[in-house]
Amino acid sequence: MLKISNVETFYGKIQALRGVDIDIHDGEIVSLIGSNGAGKSTLLMTISGVNKAKNGQIIFNGERIEKKEPHKIVNLGICQVPEGRRIFSRLTVEENLRLGAYINEQGKHFETDIKEVYDLFPVLASRKTQRGGTLSGGEQQMLAIGRALMSKPKVLLLDEPSLGIAPKLVNQIFSSIKNINKEKNVTIFLVEQNAKKALELADRAYVLVNGKVTIRGPGKELLKNKDIQAAYLEGGAKN
Amino acid sequence: MDKQDIIKSFKDSLFTGLIALALFGPIVGLRTASKGEGLFITPQWGIVFLLVGLCIFGRFLININSFRRTEFKFISVFNSKLSSITEDKAKHFAITGILFAVVFPFLPFTDRYFMDVAIMILTYIMLGWGLNIVVGLAGLLDLGYVAFYAVGAYSYALIATTFGWSFWICLPLAGIFAAFFGILLGFPVLRLRGDYLAIVTLGFGEIIRIILINWYEVTNGPDGITGIPRPSFFGLPFKRSPDEGEFSFHTFFGLEYSTMHRIIFLYYLILVLALITNYFTLKIRKLPVGRAWEALREDEIACKSLGVNPTNTKLTAFAIGAMFGGFAGSFFATRQAFISPESFTFIESAIIVAIVVLGGMGSQTGVVLASIFLIGITEIFRDLEQYRMIAFGGAMVLIMVFKPKGILANRKPTILMHGDKK
Numbered sequence: 001m002l003k004i005s006n007v008e009t010f011y012g013k014i015q016a017l018r019g020v021d022i023d024i025h026d027g028e029i030v031s032l033i034g035s036n037g038a039g040k041s042t043l044l045m046t047i048s049g050v051n052k053a054k055n056g057q058i059i060f061n062g063e064r065i066e067k068k069e070p071h072k073i074v075n076l077g078i079c080q081v082p083e084g085r086r087i088f089s090r091l092t093v094e095e096n097l098r099l100g101a102y103i104n105e106q107g108k109h110f111e112t113d114i115k116e117v118y119d120l121f122p123v124l125a126s127r128k129t130q131r132g133g134t135l136s137g138g139e140q141q142m143l144a145i146g147r148a149l150m151s152k153p154k155v156l157l158l159d160e161p162s163l164g165i166a167p168k169l170v171n172q173i174f175s176s177i178k179n180i181n182k183e184k185n186v187t188i189f190l191v192e193q194n195a196k197k198a199l200e201l202a203d204r205a206y207v208l209v210n211g212k213v214t215i216r217g218p219g220k221e222l223l224k225n226k227d228i229q230a231a232y233l234e235g236g237a238k239n
Numbered sequence: 240m241d242k243q244d245i246i247k248s249f250k251d252s253l254f255t256g257l258i259a260l261a262l263f264g265p266i267v268g269l270r271t272a273s274k275g276e277g278l279f280i281t282p283q284w285g286i287v288f289l290l291v292g293l294c295i296f297g298r299f300l301i302n303i304n305s306f307r308r309t310e311f312k313f314i315s316v317f318n319s320k321l322s323s324i325t326e327d328k329a330k331h332f333a334i335t336g337i338l339f340a341v342v343f344p345f346l347p348f349t350d351r352y353f354m355d356v357a358i359m360i361l362t363y364i365m366l367g368w369g370l371n372i373v374v375g376l377a378g379l380l381d382l383g384y385v386a387f388y389a390v391g392a393y394s395y396a397l398i399a400t401t402f403g404w405s406f407w408i409c410l411p412l413a414g415i416f417a418a419f420f421g422i423l424l425g426f427p428v429l430r431l432r433g434d435y436l437a438i439v440t441l442g443f444g445e446i447i448r449i450i451l452i453n454w455y456e457v458t459n460g461p462d463g464i465t466g467i468p469r470p471s472f473f474g475l476p477f478k479r480s481p482d483e484g485e486f487s488f489h490t491f492f493g494l495e496y497s498t499m500h501r502i503i504f505l506y507y508l509i510l511v512l513a514l515i516t517n518y519f520t521l522k523i524r525k526l527p528v529g530r531a532w533e534a535l536r537e538d539e540i541a542c543k544s545l546g547v548n549p550t551n552t553k554l555t556a557f558a559i560g561a562m563f564g565g566f567a568g569s570f571f572a573t574r575q576a577f578i579s580p581e582s583f584t585f586i587e588s589a590i591i592v593a594i595v596v597l598g599g600m601g602s603q604t605g606v607v608l609a610s611i612f613l614i615g616i617t618e619i620f621r622d623l624e625q626y627r628m629i630a631f632g633g634a635m636v637l638i639m640v641f642k643p644k645g646i647l648a649n650r651k652p653t654i655l656m657h658g659d660k661k
Contacts, residue, residue: 050543074546086541088534092652099534102527103546129652151546 391568417565463579599645
């Protein structure tokens with residue numbers, strides 16, 4: 001469904017991605033783990049078109065998208081939940097959600113879509129008219145995910161949804177991600193530093209080191225992988 | 240507040256005094272006077288000490304106030320009064336304001352001078368509302384807004400004097416021209432943000448003014464354009480003695496001729512234009528494009544990730560903001576009947592930006608209050624001639640000290656709970 005091959009992205013002269021190959025199939029949850037600065041967020045930004053790949057191809061449902069503008073890519077059905085949530089803090093919760101539906105706000109399904117998001121995250125419904133900035137970190141993350149869902153994506157790109165969030169809420173968010181995948185049939189590409197959680201959730205996973213994929217395989221297998229345990233899981237530092 | 244705070248604020252005030260001395264010393268203290276041959280310097284230290292003393296005293300008061308919030312109760316009372324206006328009384332406030340504006344020309348104390356000031360304030364309110372779209376909603380700091388005011392005024396003047404078309408045809412044309420210039424400015428600055436954007440827009444404002452001065456064949460250069468036709472009341476001119484077989488406003492309605500008729504008409508004209516601007520802004524905020532402006536102000540990357548096209552969104556903000564500037568410019572041209580590049584200097588842009596920022600970015604009511612306050616205070620002190628700008632500066636300082644986020648800093652949500660709709 002989404003095929004990333006040999007993608008290289010630069011920030012000026014600095015190369016952030018050194019030929020990344022990743023395959024994501026319809027209906028999967030795919031996780032990408034790696035340490036700070038490995039290029040995880042860069043990869044997501046490259047898929048969603050905010051950063052442009054210098055070399056390589058990104059093919060979505062048979063269409064090359066690596067040169068397309070971000071808003072066109074959203075229209076094709078790829079929506080990103082950016083790192084650090086980036087909700088519109090002075091706008092209310094409902095306004096945030098309406099912006100999520102920006103590409104199709106006049107759509108007939110708006111009311112049912114927004115209800116679905118409120119069903120998924122009931123806390124948002126009770127905070128409809130509150131400013132986004134007044135929500136807690138976890139609620140903001142729910143809002144960011146809900147906002148992205150409003151565009152009815154086929155693939156949801158999640159960038160570090162556990163970042164800076166209370167552990168209890170992290171569990172809730174991860175189970176919501178699973179729900180979104182299973183019930184709404186949205187393919188998930190999850191980028192995480194919280195390797196244990198990400199690998200447990202994933203059907204398949206990739207490890208990114210210095211802009212290159214070093215290990216790939218089913219999530220459960222990677223959990224048992226000695227190298228990964230040593231580098232990302234040892235000591236239970238993450239959760 | 241303990242002793243240390245007082246000492247600290249006292250030291251800080253003395254430091255402020257030092258800066259004031261460095262500034263006022265040469266600027267005010269040393270005055271050049273030509274006596275016979277050559278220039279002589281006459282020192283006037285008295286006034287310098289007075290000014291420096293005022294600065295120290297003012298700073299000290301501000302410091303003490305910041306250490307001891309409760310000391311000046313009237314400020315917090317005033318502040319909470321203001322925020323209660325934003326919350327639930329906003330609608331009543333707006334309606335009262337509009338009603339007052341409608342009956343204003345017929346109040347017993349209203350004379351020609353009051354009307355002129357009111358028209359001026361309304362013009363600035365309209366410009367403030369127009370710029371509010373660009374600065375307040377879309378978050379693009381535009382320091383060259385006067386350029387669109389100028390484009391509107393000159394388009395109106397040139398079209399009206401060349402083709403002799405009526406105000407009601409020229410007005411939309413001038414608006415379209417200004418919107419076109421808005422897009423023209425928008426394109427090169429799409430990638431710029433913050434300070435850089437401000438610098439380029441500032442330059443744009445100056446470029447337009449300099450073109451107006453130098454493009455002699457079209458704009459008549461520094462001499463400006465004279466004889467711009469006055470607006471008519473739906474075809475009825477405001478003339479003392481209409482041509483044979485024609486009516487003018489007072490003959491048609493059987494009134495005594497008075498120059499006030501035209502002033503009152505102009506007043507209502509700008510009132511309606513301003514209210515249209517306001518209505519439009521309030522409506523568009525609830526549409527996807529308006530919401531996208533506000534989202535763009537908050538976070539451009541998040542916007543991109545949701546499929547908002549930042550290029551189009553910014554260009555529409557520039558174009559629509561410029562269009563209202565153009566309408567205001569047309570009004571200015573028809574009211575003055577004479578325009579020249581002198582009317583469109585940077586200080587105009589600065590005043591409009593000040594109105595928007597001091598009003599509280601994005602607040603429509605804030606723009607009204609800031610316009611009345613800033614323009615009104617400058618007018619009250621008109622007798623002081625050139626010193627009235629001190630009053631203007633003082634008014635700005637007062638707002639910044641007591642309402643650092645603007646007079647009305649609360650953003651009003653565009654969607655309310657169903658129970659809240661009134």
